[in-house]
Amino acid sequence: MALIEVRDIHKVYHMGEVEVRALQGVTLDIEGGDYVAIMGPSGSGKSTLMNLIGCLDTPTEGSYLLDGEDVSHLSPDRLAAVRNRQIGFVFQQFNLLPRASALQNVELPLVYGGAGNTREPAMRSLERVGLGDRAHHRPRELSGGEQQRVAIARALVNNPNIVLADEPTGNLDTRTGEEILVLFDELNADGITMVVVTHDARVAGGTRRIVRFVDGNIDTDQINHQGAPGGNHA
Amino acid sequence: MNLLEALRAAYASLMANKSRSLLTMLGVIIGVAAVLVVVAIGEGLKADTLDRIRSLGTNLIMVFPGAGRGFGPTTRPGRLTEEDVAALRSGARQISAIAPVVQTSVTAKYRNLTHSTQVVGTNTDWAHAMAFEIAEGRFLSDSEVRARSRVAVIGTEVMTELFYGRALLGEFIRLNGVPFEVIGILEEKGGGWGNPDNQIVIPMSTARQRLVGNANVSRIYISAASEGVVPDVIESVKQVLRRTHRVTEMTEDFRIRDQTEFLATISETTGQLTMFVGGIALVSLLVGGVGIMNIMLVSVAERTREIGIRKAVGARRRDILAQFLIESTLLSVIGGLIGIAIGFSVSRALGGTLGWQTVVPMWSVVAAFLFSGAVGVFFGWYPARTAAMLDPIECLRYE
Ligand SMILES: Nc1ncnc2c1ncn2[C@@H]1O[C@H](COP(=O)(O)OP(=O)(O)OP(=O)(O)O)[C@@H](O)[C@H]1O
Ligand SMILES: [Mg+2]
Numbered sequence: 001m002a003l004i005e006v007r008d009i010h011k012v013y014h015m016g017e018v019e020v021r022a023l024q025g026v027t028l029d030i031e032g033g034d035y036v037a038i039m040g041p042s043g044s045g046k047s048t049l050m051n052l053i054g055c056l057d058t059p060t061e062g063s064y065l066l067d068g069e070d071v072s073h074l075s076p077d078r079l080a081a082v083r084n085r086q087i088g089f090v091f092q093q094f095n096l097l098p099r100a101s102a103l104q105n106v107e108l109p110l111v112y113g114g115a116g117n118t119r120e121p122a123m124r125s126l127e128r129v130g131l132g133d134r135a136h137h138r139p140r141e142l143s144g145g146e147q148q149r150v151a152i153a154r155a156l157v158n159n160p161n162i163v164l165a166d167e168p169t170g171n172l173d174t175r176t177g178e179e180i181l182v183l184f185d186e187l188n189a190d191g192i193t194m195v196v197v198t199h200d201a202r203v204a205g206g207t208r209r210i211v212r213f214v215d216g217n218i219d220t221d222q223i224n225h226q227g228a229p230g231g232n233h234a
Numbered sequence: 235m236n237l238l239e240a241l242r243a244a245y246a247s248l249m250a251n252k253s254r255s256l257l258t259m260l261g262v263i264i265g266v267a268a269v270l271v272v273v274a275i276g277e278g279l280k281a282d283t284l285d286r287i288r289s290l291g292t293n294l295i296m297v298f299p300g301a302g303r304g305f306g307p308t309t310r311p312g313r314l315t316e317e318d319v320a321a322l323r324s325g326a327r328q329i330s331a332i333a334p335v336v337q338t339s340v341t342a343k344y345r346n347l348t349h350s351t352q353v354v355g356t357n358t359d360w361a362h363a364m365a366f367e368i369a370e371g372r373f374l375s376d377s378e379v380r381a382r383s384r385v386a387v388i389g390t391e392v393m394t395e396l397f398y399g400r401a402l403l404g405e406f407i408r409l410n411g412v413p414f415e416v417i418g419i420l421e422e423k424g425g426g427w428g429n430p431d432n433q434i435v436i437p438m439s440t441a442r443q444r445l446v447g448n449a450n451v452s453r454i455y456i457s458a459a460s461e462g463v464v465p466d467v468i469e470s471v472k473q474v475l476r477r478t479h480r481v482t483e484m485t486e487d488f489r490i491r492d493q494t495e496f497l498a499t500i501s502e503t504t505g506q507l508t509m510f511v512g513g514i515a516l517v518s519l520l521v522g523g524v525g526i527m528n529i530m531l532v533s534v535a536e537r538t539r540e541i542g543i544r545k546a547v548g549a550r551r552r553d554i555l556a557q558f559l560i561e562s563t564l565l566s567v568i569g570g571l572i573g574i575a576i577g578f579s580v581s582r583a584l585g586g587t588l589g590w591q592t593v594v595p596m597w598s599v600v601a602a603f604l605f606s607g608a609v610g611v612f613f614g615w616y617p618a619r620t621a622a623m624l625d626p627i628e629c630l631r632y633e
Binding site for chain 2: 111
């Protein structure tokens with residue numbers, strides 16, 4: 001049994017009269033500890049799939065088993081709990097709360113998870129991404145790369161088994177992007193299942209499996225033989 | 235999320251937009267302050283009035299000529315005479331004083347100073363019935379009443395106006411040109427119905443001979459032996475007067491008032507007035523609530539992305555609901571507290587200028603506080619619920 005089991009999933013958006021079929025019968029298994037890149041042209045459904053895997057959204061049709069549990073029809077609050085415990089998100093736009101400090105941003109999942117002590121785990125998570133000395137800075141006082149690290153620290157703070165990253169290097173220059181990817185390699189080496197949406201062949205090159213989307217469906221799904229276990233972005 | 239943390243976050247969020255938060259609170263601030271001030275004025279007036287009435291003594295029973303309901307106009311004319319007083323003196327039981335009064339306006343003159351005032355012609359029981367102490371000198375004596383002596387006991391205001399405040403016993407003042415010797419000064423009551431400090435008390439016989447033309451009595455003051463027997467005394471006074479006036483209960487041509495009735499009427503009417511005006515002030519609190527709702531809706535729209543982020547990392551609907559509800563409630567409660575502070579200071583400032591002390595009762599403070607909190611919850615509910623129901627993906631896509 002795979003950690004992520006997506007079975008014949010459809011997602012249809014209604015824009016007034018127009019129906020947009022964002023996903024059209026996607027079936028995909030991802031084993032725990034895998035390192036997967038999802039590629040494909042714009043509008044092919046990559047983000048839609050990521051939102052479903054991340055329990056931010058539910059499919060129009062089909063089923064999704066996360067760690068053996070069917071989460072395709074859970075209530076919004078149950079989904080929130082699943083996201084909180086099992087999944088970490090990294091977005092292209094970082095998505096930090098602008099008025100909160102780095103530390104407070106990282107504390108957020110702990111707060112909603114009902115943790116008694118939020119400060120120390122958040123601090124440890126920041127240190128893990130190398131930002132222990134930036135804890136009290138606000139996002140706008142940090143560089144893009146640092147903001148993305150804070151977002152990664154936030155994704156990690158509840159010890160999720162899955163980290164989903166939707167174009168995490170899209171807003172970063174090459175060098176900073178590479179630092180983020182090295183961090184991803186480390187997380188994967190620690191056993192975290194990584195799924196990364198990217199347009200960048202170099203990002204995909206360091207992963208172990210590359211899934212290509214076209215028009216709401218999987219076009220190709222290949223093992224990446226260059227991608228050594230634990231990744232090779234370094 | 236623990237409450238203290240949530241409060242701190244809500245506070246920080248309000249402080250991030252200080253002037254907007256303050257303007258939003260303004261409606262609640264004004265509403266709460268208005269309620270407090272209105273109630274303070276009303277309650278102060280009530281307390282003041284009740285005090286003054288009580289200072290007359292709660293044993294006091296007043297008989298007026300003419301029938302009438304409550305304190306309204308006379309519905310059937312009538313008159314009271316010395317014969318009625320004599321009949322009451324012999325017929326009514328359990329009374330400790332009975333003082334008929336004739337009253338008229340006069341101009342009092344001392345040397346070149348004049349002062350308009352009321353002259354009260356009565357007998358020696360008057361001071362007891364009206365619960366007046368004599369500050370200087372003495373009150374009228376029986377022999378002076380019998381002899382129609384030209385003696386006067388004056389109120390403190392008269393003393394101030396004619397003697398520059400010195401108690402000049404033994405001096406003569408002229409009432410409508412007739413000389414009277416000042417034999418006593420009444421204690422100061424500090425204002426009240428018909429201003430008790432501005433009157434001159436003389437023997438009734440003298441007043442009738444010199445100042446008042448007719449043989450009628452303006453009213454009769456009766457003091458019951460104790461507060462407990464007031465109803466009995468009233469009943470027996472009625473019996474006596476019906477007999478002497480040859481009337482029945484239906485055709486009565488006099489009316490009897492006592493202080494308990496007076497007290498009840500006064501508290502009731504001022505209470506109703508306070509409630510009414512306070513209710514109008516409450517409306518402005520509601521308007522303040524609408525302002526809060528408006529701003530909270532704006533705030534939810536502005537923070538759509540923040541809501542999306544919070545949901546993505548695990549906030550449930552009730553977490554978001556609580557967040558916005560706490561913010562709106564904090565907004566209105568802070569507004570309420572500021573309103574209470576302003577209401578207090580305005581009430582105090584008014585107390586110095588109105589002529590009676592304002593009283594801010596504890597219940598009005600508690601009610602204003604609770605009501606402002608309720609306004610925040612009530613008007614914050616819809617925006618908070620809107621925020622809680624938002625779809626996380628829509629929020630994250632929102633620019
Ligand atoms: N909320 C939505 N409402 C309507 N249509 C949507 C919505 N979200 C996505 N779509 C549509 O679904 C399709 C797939 O979108 P998706 O965001 O998954 O593409 P993508 O592969 O992530 O593209 P990109 O590389 O540009 O990010 C697109 O045609 C998009 O317009
Ligand atoms: Mg996308």
